[in-house]
Amino acid sequence: MAEITFWLLALFTIASAVIVVTSRQLIYSAVALLFSFIGVAGLYIYLWADFIGVVQIMIYIGGITILILFGIMLTNKITSVRISHTSVQRRIAAGGLTVLLGLLITMIIKTPWYLVAASEPTQTVESIGKMLLIDYLLPFEVVSILLLGALIGAATLARRGR
C-alpha cells in the first residue's frame, strides 16, 4: 500500500514536471508546475512531515505559482499571440545537467541515510518550532532581516516611476 502511494506520487510529480519543461505555452507550464508542487507536498506528507507538506502548499502554490500566473497574465496582452517558450542552447544545458545528475546520484549513494521508526510521530510541529526559536535562532533572524530587505527593495523599485 505504502509502496503504491509512493510510486503514484512520484509518477504524478515527475509527469507534471515533464509537462512543465516540454509545454510550448508558458501558462500550461505554470499550471503543470502547480501540480508538480502538489506532488512534492504529497511526498512530504507521505514521509510524515505534514507541517513541511502544508508549508509547501502554502508557499509554493499559494505564493509562488500565483506570482508566476500574475506575471503571465500581466505581460500577455489579451488579444495578442500567446507567449510561447522554446529551448535554446541545448548542448550547454545538457552538459550542465549531466554534471548535476552525477552529483546528485553520488550524493544519494554516499549519504548515510537516517532511518526513522516506522510509526507515526505524535508531534510534528513542536520540534520544528523549538529548533527555529532555540537552536537556530540566529540564522532564523538573519533570514528575516534578509526578507525585510527584499520587501523594502521591492517597494522602492515599484515606487520609482511615481
Add this chain to the structure above:
Amino acid sequence: MTISWLIDWVNNSWLGFLGVPGAFILAIIVSGLAIFGLVAVHAIVAVYVERKVSAFMQDRIGPMGQGPGLHAGKWGVLQTVADALKLLVKEDIIPAAADRKLFIMAPFILFLGAFIGFIALPFSETLSLANFNVGLFYILAVSSFGIVGLILAGWASNNKWSLYGAMRSAAQIISYEIPAAISLIAVVMLVGSLNMQDITRAQTGIVLGFLPNWFIFQNPFTFLAFFIYFIAGVAETNRTPFDIPEAESELVAGFHTEYSGMRWAFFFLSEYANMFIVCAIATVVFLGGWQSPFGEFLAGPYWGLLWFMGKIIFLVLVMMWFRWTFPRLRVDQLMSVSWKFLLPISFFNLFGVGIWELLSG
C-alpha cells in the same frame, strides 16, 4: 470516527475481501461523497435562505410557490432545487476565443480548494475525517489553492471583465489572508497546537461564572481577533461588501462572466463551500467548535455535531445579513481596510494576547 476507523470497519465487515487498498479507496470515496453531499445540500439550503433573508430585509416576500403542483413548492422551498436542475440541463457554452483546457479545468480547481478543506473539520468530539496535527494550517493553505482556479478562470475566459475580476479577487484574497491568519495565530499561541480537536478541547468549561470558556470570551484580545478574522473571512469569500471581483455594475460578473450551466454552478458551489469553511474555522477557533454553550449540559458527540453545525449556520446567516446591509466597497477602500486597519490591529492584537497570557498565566 476518522477515515482510519472507516477503513478498519470496511476491512472487518463483509467487504473484507477488498483488502486494505480496496478498503482505503472505498473509504475515501464514501467520505468524499459524504462531504460533497454536505456541500451541495448546504449550498441549496443557503441559496434559498439567502433569497428569503434578502427579501425580508428589503420588505419583499422572495420566492413563493404559486398554487399547487411542482411550481417551486410552498413558500418557494423548491426554488433552488428547480434552479439547480435548470443549471444541470443548461447549454454549456465555451467561448471560441477561450483557452479550452484551462477554461474547463478552472472551476474544478477552485472547487477543489474549497472541498479538500472539509476533511480537517472536527464535526464533533469523535467525528472528523482526518484528525491531524496541522489541521488549521492545512485548511488555510488549501484555501489559497482556490485562488489559482480563480485566476485561471479569469485568464482562460479571454474577456477583459473576467481578467479584471480575477486580478482584483486574487489581490483581495491575498491581502485579507494576512490579518485572518495573524488573528488565528493569536489563538494558536494560547493553545500551543494547530490540531483542530486540541483547539476545541482547550475551550471546555465556564468563564466569568456564566459565559462558556470559548476563546471569544477568554480575553479582550481574542474577542477582537474574532471580529478581525470574521471580517477578513467575509472578504476571502468574495461576498458583499467585499465583492468587487464580481461587481455587477462594473465588471458584468467578474471572473465567471463567460461561464454557464454546470461550470457556473461549480463557482456557486465553491462560494458557498468557502463560506462554510470560513464560518467553520471561526466556530472552531473562537466559538468552541462542538462545545455546548451550557458547559456540561447538552454536551456529547451527537449534541456536539448539532452545536457545531448550529454555530456555523448562525455565522452564515450573519454573512447574509452583512451582504444585504452594507454597500460594496471601492477597490482602494477595500485595500486600505485590509492594509491600514485590519493588519495593524491584528499585529497589536497578537502582541496583546502574548502580554495578557504572560501577566495572567
